[in-house]
Amino acid sequence: MSLDARISDLDRIPPKHDARWTLGITRDAHLPDPVDRTGRTVEHDTRETIFDEGDRARSIYLILEGAVMLSKLLPDGRRQIIELLGPGDVFGMTMTGTHDVNAETLRPTRVVAYDRKAVDASPALQIMIAERMKTQICALHDHAVLLGRKSARERVATFLMRLIPGRGGMGCIGASRGRQDCATVAVPLTRQEIADYLGLTLETVSRAFSQLKREGMLSYGKHDEVTIANVCGLCHLTGSH
Amino acid sequence: MSLDARISDLDRIPPKHDARWTLGITRDAHLPDPVDRTGRTVEHDTRETIFDEGDRARSIYLILEGAVMLSKLLPDGRRQIIELLGPGDVFGMTMTGTHDVNAETLRPTRVVAYDRKAVDASPALQIMIAERMKTQICALHDHAVLLGRKSARERVATFLMRLIPGRGGMGCIGASRGRQDCATVAVPLTRQEIADYLGLTLETVSRAFSQLKREGMLSYGKHDEVTIANVCGLCHLTGSH
DNA sequence: CGGCTAGTTGAAGACACTCAACGAGCGTGG
DNA sequence: CCACGCTCGTTGAGTGTCTTCAACTAGCCG
DSSP: OOHHHHHHHHHTOOOTTSOSSSSOOOOGGGSOSSOOTTSEEEEEOTTOEEEOTTOBOOEEEEEEESOEEEEEEOTTSOEEEEEEEOTTOEEOOOSSSBOSSEEEESSSEEEEEEEHHHHHTOHHHHHHHHHHHHHHHHHHHHHHHHHHHOOHHHHHHHHHHHTSTTSSSTTOOOOOTTSOOOEEEEOOSOHHHHHHHHTSOHHHHHHHHHHHHHTTSEEEOSTTEEEESOHHHHHHTTSOO | OOHHHHHHHHHTOOOTTSOSSSSOOOOGGGSOSSOOTTSEEEEEOTTOEEEOTTOBOOEEEEEEESOEEEEEEOTTSOEEEEEEEOTTOEEOOOSSSBOSSEEEESSSEEEEEEEHHHHHTOHHHHHHHHHHHHHHHHHHHHHHHHHHHOOHHHHHHHHHHHTSTTSSSTTOOOOOTTSOOOEEEEOOSOHHHHHHHHTSOHHHHHHHHHHHHHTTSEEEOSTTEEEESOHHHHHHTTSOO
16 A cells, blocks of 8 residues: 555545544644634654653643654653554643643644643633643543553554544444455554553563564565554454444 | 541642542533533432433533443443543544543532533633543553553552542642551452453452452452552552652 | 664563452341 | 341462573674
8 A cells, every 4th residue: 555545545534533643644634723822833853752740830732744652651660651642633731830740742843832721821821722622532532441441462453443534432433345445554653662562561562563473464565664464354343332 | 548638638639630430529720710600510329320322422521420431342342441530621522523432420429511512612612521531541551550550559559549539640649647657548449340440350440459359458348449548559559650 | 894773572470350258237028 | 136148358379471591693883
């Protein structure tokens, strides 16, 4: 499946509930229009820290392009990756004045940083942020089910499904008739990061990938690309359907 | 520890990050003031369903008194309890028009149901809801760490700490000097519900309670009451500090 | 080529789950 | 009043999944 095919997939997105960080392609349709220019645009390279847990919260951030992961650490070093965010998502909201998570980029990323005071003064920004918070809460609910109740295999299958635009969600478009039900996605995370996202160890993640590969469900492409041979089949392995 | 002692504990709450559903005592200081009367007040008995996953979302709900749990089911019956909510908390927000979780009361509960249209027309309500969403997102972040990275023992310890007002959070007041560092809490959940909240089985939860009891960390009182003998000690068992 | 990082795979062990039996508490009905 | 049934909780024994520890490979860059 070519890159073009993937981009045209993106064009017919049913939006809302997709993973937005998948390919890091800006979906302007979902960005607040016009993007409020009271904020500063900031560029970050891959794997740069935007803020750490405990930092004083100065701004709220809107992703224009790229991908950001939010994580938390326990004192002994255990890490949980909480959320993966993409264009249109916001982060950095807090009630306490300090950030409750670490925010780090997964790829080159542009964000708009809005001063908290500017947000307080802008009903339009507040509404935009409130809308995004609703979808994030929904995503966190789903992730709680994954972390609390799914097997390793189901977690990995769910993770992969989240990378495929328009599939697996409530607005799943289903397999295109008469065509192979396959998809190619970029996985810009290491095994360790996937493990920390899914509440597993990197070895368990690796074994789950290997097993799916052995079964012909997926194959590896160049770099960090993975081709899923049977999207509907994978979807059934998630435990959600 | 008497009931009076517990209520006076409640009076010196540092708010914000406490479990708000602990004892079901309304903390008026945290309710929107005045409570917007565009909403209908509805009373529910213990363990009544307010809405189910998939239901059309008509209203957004504010808890005046009582406790509500949000849960999700997988097709094969596995359940994850996502959030436990109390007075001042809101629920029922969604981007999709349908609820993504089940909402059920844990005790006799009064809620205000705001029509979604009424919310859209009321900036004051929207701001109140946005504020509550921020603290819920923070709680969901913490819960993701629990579900993804903590041992059974740590999960149960964390659960119990969440029931103790003013302790364990970032604004922990510490043990009162010169006094026993104990606390009595009501646990209005069955072992199965606690298990579904913590991502465990009911047997594992029961064993963790039994072990803590054997070690003298807690003892059972009447009905659903549990006395923690050493709050700071329990806090160290959570893995978070 | 050597050193580094990321990923894979194997073997052994731990922790939580499953299955099962039993007991406590609390209504109902004889 | 006590027997009965029901739910909820506890405890034990055995199992399984995931983790831990370790060795080894592939790719990348100096």
